[in-house]
Amino acid sequence: MNLLRKILFPFAILYGFITSFRNFLFDKGVLKSTSFDIPVIAVGNLSVGGTGKTPQIEYLIRLLSNQYKIATLSRGYKRQSKGFVFANASSNALILGDEPFQFYQKFPNIQVAVDADRTNGITQLISQQERPQIILLDDAYQHRKVKAGFYILLTSYGDLYADDCMLPTGNLRESRSGANRANIIIVTKCPKDLPDEIQNDIRKKLRINSSQQLYFTGIDYDDFIGDQEKKIAVSDIKKEPKLLLAGIAKPKPFFDYLKNKNDECLTFPDHHHFSEADIESILIKAQGKKIVTTEKDYVRLKDSKLATQLYYLPIRSHFLGNKQNFDATVLEYVKRSANLNFENL
Structure with missing residues (x-):
């Protein structure tokens, strides 16, 4: 302390x-x-x-x-929208927050919503035509x-x-x-x-x-890292020099699972919204190497300039x-x- x-x-x-x-x-x-x-x-x-x-x-x-029929309801921490938002095809991490957007992308058969007022959020969800x-x-x-x-x-x-x-x-x-x-x-x-x-x-x-x-x-950390199209075995990626990137509360286990002595680990605050300056800084540090991040960070970064170098590591409880x-x-x-x-x- x-x-x-x-x-x-x-x-x-x-x-x-x-x-x-x-x-x-x-x-x-x-x-x-x-x-x-x-x-x-x-x-x-x-x-x-x-x-x-x-x-x-x-x-x-x-x-x-x-x-x-499942619905998740979150506050949508650090999102740039207000009030009740029901996830749809036009949603992104800025609108929903990173974790709800991850749920929406990962589980297409569920409903995902955000609202700081959970009472209102539940009321809105159960008034949907397709009630959860x-x-x-x-x-x-x-x-x-x-x-x-x-x-x-x-x-x-x-x-x-x-x-x-x-x-x-x-x-x-x-x-x-x-x-x-x-x-x-x-x-x-x-x-x-x-x-x-x-x-x-x-x-x-x-x-x-x-x-x-x-x-x-x-x-459980997955045996593969991936992007939207391909997978790479963790046993292979561990041998490569790479940039490990995390914007989560406690990133040490993630780094420890993937890193070798030639890797650089880059840490940002939990739920960090990556600015253009952040993106440029990450690209400079990566120097063309693969960038491996957490799944939560990936949903915020997958459409950025990092996309062609960016991979994520899935986890499960x-x-x-x-x-x-x-x-x-x-x-x-x-x-x-x-x-x-x-x-x-």
């Missing part, structure tokens, strides 16, 4: 009090939460960024989209004006919310007690061989209650165990919620 964050500790106490009081008002019904007659699954975290929400949303899309059957709320754990039917809370291995403190001293958006709202808690970005005894220690540290389920996941139980729990919620809402019509 740096000195400035320590100095700001009194503000962390104040911020914690404000967010806790706000949650108290929602819990007691003083502040209104809106429920909807459709299964709504919220995925989020207690901390600021970097817990792997995008791979988890994509996992849920793959799990559910063969049986149900399930809505996945991306990064909406603190959006208490919507009462989701099911909450999935993510926390990163090595950066657990139980070891953190409130902003601005730490990275927590709300106090650790906010985890009590979660139906499922997932520890993300775990090593593949995480021992059972460490998993049990984490369970105790997070104080999982009897009504909650805890899972551990890791990130994988469960260290109990995958079938996670799948069954989510599917059971969807089935039960859909049936109850149908009965109440």
